[in-house]
Amino acid sequence: xxxxxxxxxxxxxxxxxxxxxxxxxxxxxxxxxxxxxxxxxxxxxxxxxxxxxxxxxxxxxxxxxxxxxxxxxxxxxxxxxxxxxxxxxxxxxxxxxxxxxxxxxxxxxxxxxxxxxxxxxxxxxxxxxxxxxxxxxxxxxxxxxxxxxxxxxxxxxxxxxxxxxxxxxxxxxxxxxxxxxxxxxxxxxxxxxxxxxxxxx
Numbered sequence: 001x002x003x004x005x006x007x008x009x010x011x012x013x014x015x016x017x018x019x020x021x022x023x024x025x026x027x028x029x030x031x032x033x034x035x036x037x038x039x040x041x042x043x044x045x046x047x048x049x050x051x052x053x054x055x056x057x058x059x060x061x062x063x064x065x066x067x068x069x070x071x072x073x074x075x076x077x078x079x080x081x082x083x084x085x086x087x088x089x090x091x092x093x094x095x096x097x098x099x100x101x102x103x104x105x106x107x108x109x110x111x112x113x114x115x116x117x118x119x120x121x122x123x124x125x126x127x128x129x130x131x132x133x134x135x136x137x138x139x140x141x142x143x144x145x146x147x148x149x150x151x152x153x154x155x156x157x158x159x160x161x162x163x164x165x166x167x168x169x170x171x172x173x174x175x176x177x178x179x180x181x182x183x184x185x186x187x188x189x190x191x192x193x194x195x196x197x198x199x200x201x
Contacts, residue, residue, distance in 0.1 A: 003062065003063075003144075004062075004063045004064065004065055004074070005053060005062060005063070005064050005065070006064070006065045006066075006067060007045060007049060007050075007053070007064050007065070007066045007067070008045075008046070008049075008066075008067050009031070009043040009044060009045050009066050009067065009068045010028075010043060010044045010068070010069075011041065011042065011043055011044075011068060011069055012030060012042040012043060012044050014042070015032075015040075015042045019042065020091060023044045024090070026044070027047070028044040028045060028046065028047065029044065029045045029046075029047045029050055029089045029090070029091070029092060030042070030043075030044055030090075030091050030092075031043050031044070031045055031091065031092035031093070031094060032091075032092075032093055032094065033066060033068075033073050033075055033094045033095075033096060034093070034094070034095065034096065035095045035096040035097075036096035036097065036098060036101070038096060041068060041073070043066065043068055045089075045092065047088060047089060050089050050092070051088065051089065054080070054089065057108060058107070058108060058144060058145075059077055059080070060076065060077050060078070060105060060106060061076075061105040061106060061107050061108075061142055061144070062076075062077075062142075062144075063075070063076060063097070063139065063140075063142065064076070064077065064094070066094065073094070073096055074096065074097055074098070074139075075094035075095055075096055075097065076094065076095045076097055076103060076105065076139070077092060077093070077094060077095075078093045078094065078095045079092070079093040080092050080093070097139035098139065099138070099139065099140045100138075100139075101138070101139040102136055102137065102138055102139070103136070103137060103138075103139050103142070104134060104135070104136055104173065105134070105135060105137060105142055106132045106133065106134050106135075107132060107133060107135055107142070107143055107144070107145060107146050108131065108132050108144075108145045108146070109128075109130060109131060109132055109133055109145070109146050109147075109148060109164070109181060110145045110146065110147050110148070111126065111128070111147075111148050111150055111182065112147050112148065112149050112150065113149055113150050113151040114126065114150050116150065116151040116152065117150040117151065117152070117153045117154075117184065118152065118153070118154050119153055119154040119155040119156070119157060119184040120150065120153075120184060122155060123187040124154075124155040124184045124185060124186060124187060125184070125185045125186075125187060125188070126150070126182060126183075126184055127182060127183045127184075127185050128181075128182045129179075129180050129181055129182055129183070130179070130181050130182070133146055133161075133164075133172055133173075133174075133181075134172070134173040134174075135166070135170050135171065135172050135173060136170070136171050136173060137167075137169065137170045137171075138169050138170075141167065141168075141169055141170070143166075143167050143170065146164050146166070147164070147165075148163060148164055148181060148182065150184075153184055154184065155184050155185070155186050156184065156185075156186070157183065157184045158180050158182075158183045159180070159181045159182045159183065159184075160178045160179065160180055160181060161174055161178050161179045161180075161181060162178050163181070164181070
């Protein structure tokens with residue numbers, strides 16, 4: 001399960017574009033908390049604190065506890081608007097969740113034990129088709145990552161969705177039956193005849 005991060009926020013008196021612009025003039029980031037059959041709450045966040053979280057992995061798959069006026073809202077980040085040049089946050093949408101909620105999130109795929117793959121040791125290349133997967137998971141049990149073990153895999157191996165062991169209560173969302181996640185391909189050979197092995201990250 002992902003760690004739960006606490007954020008402090010202030011309520012905003014004005015909603016809409018005018019209120020958002022006024023919040024930015026104050027040096028804060030406007031945001032909204034919605035969902036769970038409750039009224040939306042307009043809030044303002046410290047951009048420096050938000051920037052730290054934006055630069056951590058899995059922004060949209062980690063739970064946040066947003067402290068607002070003495071109450072705490074457990075949320076997922078659903079959307080974040082960034083400045084086109086600086087990349088700084090302009091507005092954030094948070095979705096309320098509860099322990100009973102099931103949510104669609106994208107989770108990073110991690111490939112472990114590359115040093116134990118005979119195919120990669122022989123110069124094979126790991127071609128990653130999906131760096132992250134969409135899953136449906138209980139809000140209180142979102143995995144921080146999904147792990148593919150490369151131990152023993154040879155050149156020519158295709159790694160499919162079924163190779164990933166999903167936590168209890170978690171299901172994968174895929175438009176293909178047993179979609180290919182990665183392959184271990186033979187090393188490519190340049191025109192000069194020398195091997196050119198460039199692994200996907």
